[in-house]
Amino acid sequence: MLGRKIGEGGNSDVFEWGNNNRIIKLAKPNTTMFALEREFRNSLIVWKMGLSVPQPYEVVEVENRPGIVFERIHGEPLKERLFKGFMQHVHGGQSNFDWNDIRNTARLISEVHQFSHGGIPTQREFLKKQILSVDYLREDEKKAVINRLDQLPIKNQICHGDPNPNNILMSNGRPILIDWNDTTNGNPESDLAEFVIMIRFAVLPTDTPQEVINGFDSLREEIINIFVEEYTLHTGTRYKEIEPWIVPIAARKLSADAISDEEKRLLVNEIRIRLRDHEK
Numbered sequence: 001m002l003g004r005k006i007g008e009g010g011n012s013d014v015f016e017w018g019n020n021n022r023i024i025k026l027a028k029p030n031t032t033m034f035a036l037e038r039e040f041r042n043s044l045i046v047w048k049m050g051l052s053v054p055q056p057y058e059v060v061e062v063e064n065r066p067g068i069v070f071e072r073i074h075g076e077p078l079k080e081r082l083f084k085g086f087m088q089h090v091h092g093g094q095s096n097f098d099w100n101d102i103r104n105t106a107r108l109i110s111e112v113h114q115f116s117h118g119g120i121p122t123q124r125e126f127l128k129k130q131i132l133s134v135d136y137l138r139e140d141e142k143k144a145v146i147n148r149l150d151q152l153p154i155k156n157q158i159c160h161g162d163p164n165p166n167n168i169l170m171s172n173g174r175p176i177l178i179d180w181n182d183t184t185n186g187n188p189e190s191d192l193a194e195f196v197i198m199i200r201f202a203v204l205p206t207d208t209p210q211e212v213i214n215g216f217d218s219l220r221e222e223i224i225n226i227f228v229e230e231y232t233l234h235t236g237t238r239y240k241e242i243e244p245w246i247v248p249i250a251a252r253k254l255s256a257d258a259i260s261d262e263e264k265r266l267l268v269n270e271i272r273i274r275l276r277d278h279e280k
């Protein structure tokens with residue numbers, strides 16, 4: 001039943017499964033059956049809401065690895081499309097960079113945020129646990145981050161938790177959100193902070209062509225602006241409301257396995273600058 005490998009993330013390897021319409025997401029050793037069952041429940045909830053997500057079918061175990069069977073999305077990760085766009089941007093102006101990908105993604109995320117559901121974990125506790133588990137910050141720094149988090153008002157909206165361009169599949173111009181592993185009920189600004197931090201600080205792998213790196217560097221802030229502009233259009237939420245979420249979300253990101261040490265050093269630096277500025 002296990003077919004060709006078609007994808008990989010920080011927590012899983014993804015394979016074709018059965019016919020052409022299903023895939024299986026098999027956990028890497030860093031991911032437990034407990035975490036996978038949570039992801040399955042979250043995915044089922046958002047799928048039943050009619051959001052643009054793959055249908056989850058079942059949790060199974062294959063070769064002693066827990067897995068989730070999902071509907072297969074025939075599309076391309078937004079990351080691939082962005083990379084192609086960066087390359088073209090460097091070679092011949094902006095015309096080939098598809099800003100609709102960014103705008104459609106912002107709109108989809110604003111749709112997710114319209115919902116709330118009791119079956120999804122509560123964000124504040126989830127974030128605190130992640131922040132406290134981080135090795136890259138001192139204990140007093142983690143306390144200061146949590147203090148800041150405690151001062152933010154609590155909201156109860158579904159947040160994807162990891163809206164990075166590997167978790168957005170583009171199918172005929174339509175974005176589809178996958179990977180509902182870090183999903184919580186909480187403050188939507190957290191998802192926006194995730195996106196902003198990722199675009200601003202992402203360190204591309206060392207084998208990335210230099211022109212892609214240059215293209216990305218020249219477009220980072222524009223991508224953020226267009227994304228937030230579109231989100232504001234649908235929700236009224238503005239960039240300045242995202243600002244207080246940069247420190248706690250950057251701290252949370254230090255607990256992720258999927259990002260490099262170099263990127264983590266940039267995040268630690270940003271957190272320290274922002275904590276210090278606050279003390280003045």
Ligand SMILES: Nc1ncnc2c1ncn2[C@@H]1O[C@H](COP(=O)(O)OP(=O)(O)O)[C@@H](O)[C@H]1O
Binds near residue numbers: 008070071072
């Ligand atoms: N339903 C799906 N249809 C097609 N490809 C998928 C699907 N789910 C995941 N993939 C591919 O597998 C990769 C990893 O999946 P993801 O759920 O993000 O795993 P992780 O939790 O390890 O990040 C994705 O970037 C995508 O390329």
Ligand SMILES: [Mg+2]
Binds near residue numbers: 009010166167179
């Ligand atoms: Mg992923």
